[in-house]
Amino acid sequence: MAIEQLPDGRWKVDTEPIKGRRFRKTFKTKGEAQRFEATCRAKCIETxxxxxxxxxxxxxxxxxxxxxxxxxxxxxxxxxxxxVLRRMAEGMGNPIACRLSGAQYTEYRAKRLAAGITGKTVNTQLGHLCAVFNILQELGEIDYSNPLAKVKPLKLQERELSYLSREQIEVLFNAIREHCRTPHTAMVATICLATGCRWGEAQGLRPERVKDGAVHFVNTKSKRRRSVPIDAALQDCIQEHFTRHGLFTNCRDSFDFAVKMSGLDLPAGQKSHVLRHSFASHFMMNGGNILTLQKILGHASLNMTMRYAHLAPEYLRDVISLGPIRDFRHLYGADGSTM
Incomplete structure (x- = not known):
């Protein structure tokens, strides 16, 4: 008999759809057993x-x-x-992966948020975990889809990008010269401010990548090489620095200390990145093109670069000349009348 009930109430399937192909399996319900038997018969006929x-x-x-x-x-x-992934797995009790549910994850996320972890951090971690499932499915390692596919990232208030004024830039570099013992800090900061690169990209430069009136970045976050023009005086200064002091060493902590000593109030997580933001902000305020800025910063998507578009002198100026309020200036006395 293909399906029979065992003394403990479970249902046993023992079927041989074709000669020499026999399948046995036990299920909790008769319906599951019947579906398994039907699947075996159909699949064996097809393949x-x-x-x-x-x-x-x-x-x-x-x-x-x-x-x-x-x-x-x-x-x-x-x-x-x-x-990060291993800590997440341990935090959720290392569940059987295919049984991980959206509710189980969101409960874990709620505890993380209550413990003071930022929304941006938990969103990044969710992205990492989803990538694990998606990649393993693409590679055929698992035969089920991402169990967290329906979990949406938290909606976050977009943070204001802080940038330094000309006066604040002067204050910062005075603090670097006064409080930083390593000579590399000032030069790395100068390169960041001149090219809009990330701190790690500047710190990883070598002499052969500063030539022909440009800085050539290789080990970038996006994995794409890019070149940013600099003036001849800065190129000579960088090469002289390499000759006198050797390759750049890790001086991020030194820069963070200089920021602290300068008294500048910067948002959390934007210490060294403020130089990149300052470059992009001043570039746009001085009339730069948003597409050119995208290439300079190495953004894969223009959406990321558009964060600086509002700083352009003519950005959205058409709202004044084309908006409906132009025909109702009398509402606020702009036509010379009194309200």
Whole structure:
């Protein structure tokens, strides 16, 4: 008999759809057993070599290990990303991966937020975890879709990008000269301010990448090479610095200390990045083109660069000449009348 009930109430399937292809499995309900039998018969007729895959009971940490082996090893920040993923898995009790639910994750997220973790951080971590499932499915490592596909990232208030005025730039560099012992800090900061690059990109420069009136960045966040023009005087200054002091060393902490000593009030997480924001902001305020800025900053999407568009002198000026209020200036006395 293909399906029979066992003494403990479970249902056993013992079927041989074609000669030499026998399948046995036990289920809690008769309906599940019947569906399995029907599936086996249909699949074996279509594909004689077909065999039901065993249920995937691997836990999340084991899946993260497979993701690291198959894909993660090629990432530049694999150690930090893997650490984040493993802490998430442990925080959720290392569940069986295919049984992870959106409710289980959002409960974990709520606890993280209550503990003071920022919304931006939990959104980034959700992206990492979803990427693990999506990549493993694409590679055929798992046969189920991302269980967190319907979990939406938190909607966050867009942060104001802080940039330095000319006076504040002078204050900052005075603090660097006064409080930083390493000579590299001032030069790295100067390169960031002159090219809009990230601190790590400037700090990783070598002499051969400063030539022909440009700085050539190779190890970038987007993995794309880009070149940013600089004037001849700055190029000579950078090359002289390499000759006298050697390659740049890690001086990020030194810069952060200078910012603290300068008394400048900067948003959290924007210390060294304020130089990049300052370059982009002044570039647009001085009449720069938004598409050119995108190439200089190395943004893959124009949406990221558009954060600086409002600083352009003529940005959205048409609202004054084309908006409906132009025909109703008497409402606020702009036509010379009194309200």
């Amino acid at each position: 004689p070599d077909w065999s039901p895959r065993p249920k995937d009971t691997r836990r999340l940490l084991e899946l993260i290990d497979r993701w690291r082996l198959l894909h993660g090893h090629a990432l530049s920040d694999i150690y930090r990303t893997e650490l």
